[in-house]
Amino acid sequence: MAKKTVVTAEINGNSTEFLCEPRQSLLEVLRDTLHLTGSKEGCNNGNCGACTVLLNGKPVLSCLVLGVEVEGAKIETVESLAQNGQLAPVQQCFLEGAALQCGICTPGFLVATKALLEKYPQPSEHDIRFHLANNLCRCTGYDKIVKAVQTVAAQ
């Protein structure tokens, strides 16, 4: 077994130190080591987007990032959205717009939407569909998700 490495990163605003093997993905570290289980393992090969997190502000698939790569980086997971028990507007709009069914894809959609609205505060439908194309949902048919994003952008 390759030597475990100590990695220090800022995760959801907290300086966090963890120990991981080079072969462990950031997703494994988040879920299994740090018990941040909001990021979901869907396909584990970069297709579904359920494990999306922000790495230095950019949306990435945490199943395609090695834990050892994030030394010194800033990571935001879906757990960073709600503050003091209050849902973030994006979460509220997904909930009220019924933009989810089974919910597995939702954390990834929420994190990608946060990044989208930071880049385009007033996104067109094309912007929304283009930037969320890497997030797959097998239940909703996407229209409710697009509408929820439009609603939060309008607020």
Added chain:
Amino acid sequence: MNDFAYAAPTSLAEATKLLQESSGSVKILSGGTDIIVQLREGAREADLVVDVKKLPELQELNFSATHGLRLGAAVPCAQVYDDTRIAAAYPALVDAAKIIGGWQIQSRASIGGNLCNSSPAADSIPALIAHHAYCEIVGPAGKRNVPVEQFCTGPGKNVLQKGELLVALVFPPDLSHCSSAYERFIPRNEMDIAVVGCGSRVQLNAACDTIEFARIGLGAVAATPKYAQEASEWLAGKPANEDSYTQAGELAKKVATPISDMRGTAEYRTHLVGVLVKRTLTTAVERAKSFKNP
């Protein structure tokens, strides 16, 4: 995923030394969007993974209207298409960078990595060929340059020797009335592998009615991406109209030796070459009419 060691060198000398001296199988990690999947699925093996993102030369993004573009091999796709100067001067590259995976992939995946993965269907390679880019490779014997169309040697294979590393892709400057386009055919809107991909670049005369120079690159039509040399050379001096594009498409089909698979039959792929050459030439000419080098 099988066990491996990890290193993230911070200088080129350190990186080439690591690549050269390692006894087992070494894989280079840039954005990781191909290599991590391949390691996890057992399609490739590694005893050592060398992360090259901390090498300053591989993060360089240097553009000037007179010297062209120097694109570090590890610069992610999103950084390429978010740069408005690059988008104006190298539109085929930007067309390709915007459709490699989704946004999350584009935040990490690099053009250099797409080239080194050497998939016959890679989206960036026909665009690189159209732009006449060359690869700057550093290794134990020093530096060497390889034109992009000679880089891939087979599916997943390329000219990189042990100890060697792709440092940058170098693009010639774009001139006035010169532009390009990349398009691929896929059965859905986003997130798919090209059935056929085509990049075209044209240089028009001052009146914008004649093609002075053209380059056409093709993907997913052979074991490696192809430069459609005969079609490209034939276009020089021809009027910039539909007849010329159709004829160039017919000539480009000659370099296509596609396979039949679940994405499309060989006949269908060959037909698509003609369609995409015509479409990308049309777009490139339209763009070239309004492009003036600042």
